[in-house]
Amino acid sequence: MILMKDVHKTYPNGVTALNGINVEIEQGEFVYIVGPSGAGKSTFIRLMYREAKATNGTIMINDLDMSSLKEKKVPFLRRDIGVVFQDFKLLPKLSVYENIAFALEVIEESPRNIRKLVMDVLELVGLKNKARFIPDELSGGEQQRVSIARAIVNKPKIVIADEPTGNLDPETSWEIMKILEEINSSGTTIIMATHSKEIVNTIKKRVIAIEDGLIVRDEHRGEYGYEI
Amino acid sequence: MKFRTVRRHLREGFKNIARNGWMTVASVGAVTTTLILVGAFLALMLNLNQMADNIEEDVEINALLELTLEEDQITTIGDEIKQINGVDSVVFSSKDEQLSELVDSMGEEGKSWQLFEQDNPLNHVYIIKTKDPQDTIKVADKISDLQGVQEVNYGQGVVERLFEFNKYARTIGVVLIVGLVFTAIFLISNTIKITIMARSREIGIMKLVGATNGFIRWPFFIEGLLLGILGSVVPIAAILGGYYYLENNISERINYSFVELLPFNPFAWQLSLIILGIGALIGVWGSVMSVRKFLKV
Ligand SMILES: Nc1ncnc2c1ncn2[C@@H]1O[C@H](COP(=O)(O)OP(=O)(O)OP(=O)(O)O)[C@@H](O)[C@H]1O
Ligand SMILES: [Mg+2]
Numbered sequence: 331m332i333l334m335k336d337v338h339k340t341y342p343n344g345v346t347a348l349n350g351i352n353v354e355i356e357q358g359e360f361v362y363i364v365g366p367s368g369a370g371k372s373t374f375i376r377l378m379y380r381e382a383k384a385t386n387g388t389i390m391i392n393d394l395d396m397s398s399l400k401e402k403k404v405p406f407l408r409r410d411i412g413v414v415f416q417d418f419k420l421l422p423k424l425s426v427y428e429n430i431a432f433a434l435e436v437i438e439e440s441p442r443n444i445r446k447l448v449m450d451v452l453e454l455v456g457l458k459n460k461a462r463f464i465p466d467e468l469s470g471g472e473q474q475r476v477s478i479a480r481a482i483v484n485k486p487k488i489v490i491a492d493e494p495t496g497n498l499d500p501e502t503s504w505e506i507m508k509i510l511e512e513i514n515s516s517g518t519t520i521i522m523a524t525h526s527k528e529i530v531n532t533i534k535k536r537v538i539a540i541e542d543g544l545i546v547r548d549e550h551r552g553e554y555g556y557e558i
Numbered sequence: 559m560k561f562r563t564v565r566r567h568l569r570e571g572f573k574n575i576a577r578n579g580w581m582t583v584a585s586v587g588a589v590t591t592t593l594i595l596v597g598a599f600l601a602l603m604l605n606l607n608q609m610a611d612n613i614e615e616d617v618e619i620n621a622l623l624e625l626t627l628e629e630d631q632i633t634t635i636g637d638e639i640k641q642i643n644g645v646d647s648v649v650f651s652s653k654d655e656q657l658s659e660l661v662d663s664m665g666e667e668g669k670s671w672q673l674f675e676q677d678n679p680l681n682h683v684y685i686i687k688t689k690d691p692q693d694t695i696k697v698a699d700k701i702s703d704l705q706g707v708q709e710v711n712y713g714q715g716v717v718e719r720l721f722e723f724n725k726y727a728r729t730i731g732v733v734l735i736v737g738l739v740f741t742a743i744f745l746i747s748n749t750i751k752i753t754i755m756a757r758s759r760e761i762g763i764m765k766l767v768g769a770t771n772g773f774i775r776w777p778f779f780i781e782g783l784l785l786g787i788l789g790s791v792v793p794i795a796a797i798l799g800g801y802y803y804l805e806n807n808i809s810e811r812i813n814y815s816f817v818e819l820l821p822f823n824p825f826a827w828q829l830s831l832i833i834l835g836i837g838a839l840i841g842v843w844g845s846v847m848s849v850r851k852f853l854k855v
Contacts, residue, residue, distance in 0.1 A: 404765075405768045405769060406768070408765075408766065408768035409768040413767075419763045419766060421763055421764070422760070423577045423578075423760070432767060432769075435563070436768050436769045436770075437768070438559075441562060
């Protein structure tokens with residue numbers, strides 16, 4: 331479960347990205363985060379896996395209080411949260427296979443299981459034939475799928491995706507959505523920031539709209555609500 | 559940490575050497591250059607030190623006994639000398655032995671001295687060596703205070719200056735070596751730091767995927783160790799080869815008793831081991847210190 335109470339975030343350079351966020355997300359929910367560029371969506375997401383720390387307010391993730399969570403415990407929080415980054419964040423010198431395996435090596439999974447789990451997830455995102463490629467040898471969409479594969483490979487409780495379909499053609503986007511729905515149906519919480527009106531209006535889920543660092547709308551089975 | 563993780567870190571450490579291509583070459587090059595310097599300098603210093611030791615070893619005290627002593631008095635003096643702190647060996651040399659030594663050392667001219675054989679004017683002598691050559695002066699002073707000792711000789715004046723000189727030379731040598739090693743560490747850790755700086759983004763990503771600091775640090779540790787070991791290969795080859803050449807071609811031509819190179823076996827091997835140790839140390843130190851900075855993500 332994710333709980334935020336009166337959360338503010340001001341970056342060191344003085345930019346206030348979040349201005350009093352209140353939200354509660356239950357385990358197993360599927361939530362879209364929408365809003366114009368610069369509204370604070372990525373910031374909202376970064377607070378959940380402690381890439382950023384709130385300036386004010388309370389954040390609880392899986393019963394852990396983010397403000398009092400010790401620096402040493404942060405890696406363990408992150409193992410329960412799979413993140414698909416807006417800029418992929420793949421390790422440039424590692425192959426696709428090694429990038430995904432990294433998330434499992436961190437939790438000291440056995441080499442046999444690592445092999446199986448990585449191959450399974452590669453199958454799922456359709457990159458089995460590119461396992462030995464390094465990120466530079468992949469298209470943007472393929473890199474994004476590697477990023478998704480790494481986020482879900484260790485079956486985390488929460489998957490957070492920052493524009494996971496931003497670089498994909500419509501067809502691949504729908505495939506990615508299918509994957510996210512699939513892991514959601516097995517009980518994983520999905521939080522997904524997106525600018526895709528089509529996806530939000532077609533696969534109806536809870537929609538949280540952020541503008542100028544505030545939640546302006548929060549509806550179940552909501553609409554995208556912006557014209558592009 | 560599970561065994562599989564140890565294996566994983568080892569594997570990653572080795573792979574990183576290959577993955578980082580030119581960065582690895584740069585680091586290994588820096589280690590190699592400095593280790594050659596350190597190695598050559600160490601070889602020089604240790605040999606000079608050995609030579610200084612040799613000279614000091616040659617220092618002995620001659621205690622000339624009074625001419626009128628009876629045999630048992632001579633024995634008593636010998637025992638008294640042995641009691642003195644710091645004395646290593648005491649050898650008696652009669653006046654006849656002293657004379658024949660003198661005659662021998664004079665060569666042809668010495669023949670004329672043989673006339674004295676009937677009426678030897680020399681003294682009986684005790685030849686004393688101290689455990690630590692530095693104690694020579696102190697021990698000599700004590701011996702000269704003994705009843706029945708007429709005079710002590712140990713090369714007064716020269717020996718004091720020799721010890722003084724050696725002391726300064728050693729201190730300067732140690733300071734230079736320490737300075738050189740620290741400069742080497744600084745240079746190399748800077749080179750390695752640059753190669754790791756390029757990887758600070760990667761370290762940040764690893765942290766975001768849930769890696770602990772220790773998990774990130776271990777492959778760097780292995781990598782640094784390998785860089786150090788790789789960097790000491792050429793210096794060790796140079797030391798072994800160069801020293802072998804020196805010992806076989808130079809040392810024969812120099813014929814002073816104290817100018818004698820330390821024997822190739824074991825010295826060159828020991829030096830190689832030291833170089834390997836220093837290499838491994840600076841490799842690990844440079845890489846672990848640099849990665850520390852980027853772990854605070
Ligand atoms: N690391 C940072 N340091 C300083 N300011 C930042 C930082 N990251 C974001 N900001 C600022 O915070 C505000 C919100 O940014 P954020 O990235 O959360 O927007 P977003 O809603 O994700 O936008 P987009 O849809 O374009 O991804 C912006 O004004 C941005 O300039
Ligand atoms: Mg964003």
